[in-house]
Amino acid sequence: MYLAVGDVVRDRRDMALGIVARVYDVDRRVVLAVPGSVPRAVFAEDLDVVSRYTPPMTTRLRLMGAYFFLLALVASYVAAHSVHSLGGNSLLMVLAALGAYEPFGIGFRWYQRLTGPRRFRV
Known part of the structure; x- marks a missing residue:
């Protein structure tokens, strides 16, 4: 536990x-x-x-969340635009955008986990 x-x-x-x-x-x-x-x-x-104890979001964490979100939006736009310019259909554009967005979401969740309260195994 x-x-x-x-x-x-x-x-x-x-x-x-x-x-x-x-x-x-x-x-x-x-x-x-x-x-x-x-x-x-x-x-x-x-x-x-x-x-579980969850500390309130600090200003730094909010700024990091906004930073990750903006990077994710730019990456998903670039991916969708690249697929569109190569002649892909709309389903492929959506999947490329989601695929480019998700690593930033995972990165932010890991950032929260690493900077959150320390859990001890007892």
């Missing part, structure tokens, strides 16, 4: 909801911050993930 600091988890022993405060890789323990209680250490096997 992969956990990040800030994930909301449920302890199976008493069904208490808590937020992951710290992860210990050595003995597979996780420190939970339970509202109205003291922090407690729980084994990772006793947890169910309720929701």
